[in-house]
Amino acid sequence: MHPDYLEKILKARVYDVAIESPLDPAPILSARLHNTLLLKREDVQPVFSFKLRGAYNKMAQLPPATLKRGVITASAGNHAQGVALAAQRLHCKAVIVMPVTTPRIKVDAVLARGAEVVLRGDSYDEAYRHALKLEKTRKLTFVHPYDDPDVIAGQGTIGMEILRQAKAPIDAIFVAIGGGGLISGIAAYVKRLRPEIRIIGVQPVDSDAMARSLKAGRRVRLAQVGLFADGVAVKQVGKETFRLCKQLVDEIILVDTDEICAAIKDVFEETRSILEPAGALAIAGAKAYVEAKGVRGQTLVAVACGANTNFDRLRFVAERAEVGEHREAILAVTIPERPGSYKKFCATLGARNVTEFNYRIAEANEAHVFVGVEVHDRDETARLVRNLRRHGLKTIDLSDNEMAKLHVRHLVGGHAALAKNELLYRFEFPERPGALMKFLNSMRPDWNISLFHYRNHGADYGRVLVGMQVPPKEMPQFRRFLRDLGYPFWDESKNPAYQLFLG
Numbered sequence: 001m002h003p004d005y006l007e008k009i010l011k012a013r014v015y016d017v018a019i020e021s022p023l024d025p026a027p028i029l030s031a032r033l034h035n036t037l038l039l040k041r042e043d044v045q046p047v048f049s050f051k052l053r054g055a056y057n058k059m060a061q062l063p064p065a066t067l068k069r070g071v072i073t074a075s076a077g078n079h080a081q082g083v084a085l086a087a088q089r090l091h092c093k094a095v096i097v098m099p100v101t102t103p104r105i106k107v108d109a110v111l112a113r114g115a116e117v118v119l120r121g122d123s124y125d126e127a128y129r130h131a132l133k134l135e136k137t138r139k140l141t142f143v144h145p146y147d148d149p150d151v152i153a154g155q156g157t158i159g160m161e162i163l164r165q166a167k168a169p170i171d172a173i174f175v176a177i178g179g180g181g182l183i184s185g186i187a188a189y190v191k192r193l194r195p196e197i198r199i200i201g202v203q204p205v206d207s208d209a210m211a212r213s214l215k216a217g218r219r220v221r222l223a224q225v226g227l228f229a230d231g232v233a234v235k236q237v238g239k240e241t242f243r244l245c246k247q248l249v250d251e252i253i254l255v256d257t258d259e260i261c262a263a264i265k266d267v268f269e270e271t272r273s274i275l276e277p278a279g280a281l282a283i284a285g286a287k288a289y290v291e292a293k294g295v296r297g298q299t300l301v302a303v304a305c306g307a308n309t310n311f312d313r314l315r316f317v318a319e320r321a322e323v324g325e326h327r328e329a330i331l332a333v334t335i336p337e338r339p340g341s342y343k344k345f346c347a348t349l350g351a352r353n354v355t356e357f358n359y360r361i362a363e364a365n366e367a368h369v370f371v372g373v374e375v376h377d378r379d380e381t382a383r384l385v386r387n388l389r390r391h392g393l394k395t396i397d398l399s400d401n402e403m404a405k406l407h408v409r410h411l412v413g414g415h416a417a418l419a420k421n422e423l424l425y426r427f428e429f430p431e432r433p434g435a436l437m438k439f440l441n442s443m444r445p446d447w448n449i450s451l452f453h454y455r456n457h458g459a460d461y462g463r464v465l466v467g468m469q470v471p472p473k474e475m476p477q478f479r480r481f482l483r484d485l486g487y488p489f490w491d492e493s494k495n496p497a498y499q500l501f502l503g
Contacts, residue, residue: 002243005188008153009160013060014053017089018045021158023165023301026270029283033290036299039267040162043279043307047081049231050155050305051145054181055082057154058143059090067092072140074131076102076124077231078306079145084113095140097131099123101430105310122430125235146181147238156185162301163193171298172198174289176281176305177210177252178232180241186303187248201245201252202285204229204260204277210237210245211252224488227428228257231278231306253292255284258405261317262324263287267304274314279306320405322374328355329381330404332500333369334394341367348391349373349384356409358501368500370398370409396496402426403490404497407453407465411502419450422467423478424498428488429462442485443468444477451502465492467502 021044026037042050059071070093073083080096087094094115098107101122110117120130135142144151162173173190175183187199203211206226213220219242225233237245255263260277263284267275275283282302289295322328335341349371356372375381381399388395398404403426429439451467470478482489492498 003149003153005149005153005156005185005244006192008149009156009185009189012053012057012150012153012157014057014154014157016060017056017085018053018157020161021045023162024271026267028270029266029287033287033300034296035290036168037283037286038166038299038301039270039283040158040301040303041271042158042303042305043273043275047078047085048307049078049082049279050158050182050303051078051082052085053082053157054146054148054151054154054185055079055143056086056089057157058148058150059083059086059092061150062141066141070094070138070140071143072097072131072135072138073143073145074098074124074128075145076127077106078308080106080110080115081113081308083143084110084115087115088113093140095131095134095138097127097134099127106308109308124233144238146179146184146234147240148181149240152181152185152188152240152244154185155182156189158182158303159186159189162186163190166299166301168299170194170197170301171295172200172286172289172300174200174202174253174282174286174300174302176229176232176278176285176303177201177203177237177245178207178234178278180210180237180245182303182305183249184241184244188244191248198250199248200285200289201249202281203232203252203254204281205254205256207233208252208254209234210242211254213237213242214246214249214252226257229260229277229281231276231308232281253285253288255281255288256324257402258320258324259284259288260324261320262322264317265321265325273304273307274309275304276306276309277317279304279309281305322355326378326381326399327375328399329373329375329384330356330398330401330409331371331373331385331388332396332398332404332497333371333388334500335367335369336365344391345369345388345393348388348393352384358409370404370497370501372409396500398497401495401497403465403492403495406463408497408501411453411465419467419469419503421469421471422450422493422503423470424451424465424467424492424495424503425482426490426492427464427466429464430487439466439485439487442481444474444481447474447478 021041024039030037072095074097097118100119121127221236263280286302353374358370385395448469453465
């Protein structure tokens with residue numbers, strides 16, 4: 001028999017630790033979107049995230065003897081802080097298992113609440129498996145981050161508040177999805193009382209476990225997840241959350257990294273608050289929904305669900321926000337290598353602000369220029385590309401090319417005649433000591449590294465571009481190397497940005 005979530009949410013104990021977060025208008029975004037957008041400000045909770053609601057509701061309802069033995073969970077972020085705060089208030093022991101890749105700022109935040117931190121594994125999955133072992137050996141109670149009815153009910157109090165706070169009828173509520181606890185709780189309450197309100201989930205394109213699961217009709221396990229929006233980087237959704245989402249969620253929208261960065265900037269301009277990537281997902285989804293559906297005059301709610309981000313990640317966010325708003329075009333333009341070519345090229349660009357200009361001589365007859373240009377929208381980028389081509393300048397739009405935006409724009413150099421049999425791969429390394437040495441030790445010593453580019457983005461992982469010289473007959477060994485390494489990777493050997501500027 002399934003729980004009665006309306007009753008569970010009405011009886012949920014969350015306000016010992018949580019505040020009733022404001023439902024704030026976003027006038028700047030509303031004007032741009034031609035709809036009324038309201039932000040449910042879970043980023044202003046005591047731990048800067050909604051997660052304390054579900055954690056506390058679960059723990060507050062445990063029998064006293066169980067609570068006295070203590071609780072355990074696995075988390076690298078907001079859920080860990082929620083459990084630690086709940087344990088502090090309830091005067092019980094809490095053990096938090098975190099991946100060894102967790103930034104020190106997050107570990108310190110949990111320790112400051114009096115919890116015990118155990119560092120184990122490179123990923124959440126490894127930390128989770130270790131937590132389940134400790135649960136048995138130390139006789140602790142596991143507090144699941146999302147797949148638990150009491151946790152879901154705690155998050156559902158957000159839906160209760162939204163309906164109470166909204167002054168006008170709501171057309172749609174946008175909610176980030178990781179494991180599905182937040183949207184399940186909100187949907188369970190809202191759909192019982194106001195079934196006409198659309199509940200729309202939002203996921204990153206590279207962490208879309210719920211979207212794939214709903215499409216397949218079963219829980220799909222992802223081989224890997226993108227880590228930029230680390231708060232929703234879940235490989236498999238919960239059993240109960242999948243059941244609820246299948247019944248109650250109207251649709252799921254996927255957004256990319258640039259759209260998330262643009263949403264972080266949008267909320268900063270509205271509130272002067274800085275959301276974490278997962279916290280800005282709902283806003284990015286609302287913007288994508290309006291653009292795709294063309295709706296006007298509706299009242300839309302987006303849950304700003306977290307603001308725990310590293311300060312040094314903001315550089316990356318700022319770089320990508322303009323592209324996410326389609327206000328910067330990244331282009332590769334081929335111009336003749338002769339006097340007057342640059343002048344003609346710049347004249348064709350017109351009175352636009354150039355944000356970046358990279359060039360290195362490579363061939364006698366033509367030059368390849370990597371250029372960033374300020375534009376108003378995607379349509380202007382398309383018009384600019386057409387105009388450059390009309391003037392005889394071969395142009396490739398790289399605005400959606402991940403390798404170009406992450407690496408090529410920051411590289412100097414050019415074509416390398418010595419780089420025979422070069423393969424180009426993009427990797428995500430865990431941001432921890434020894435990650436590079438593991439990579440180098442896994443390689444055959446006779447595979448020469450011909451290109452290497454890394455920039456710190458303030459994340460829990462490093463983005464690395466590597467060129468390796470591998471003879472064709474050794475490709476089976478190379479594929480085995482990639483498999484055994486265990487790092488997420490992308491083959492960029494045929495990427496036009498590589499072929500034009502580096503290959």
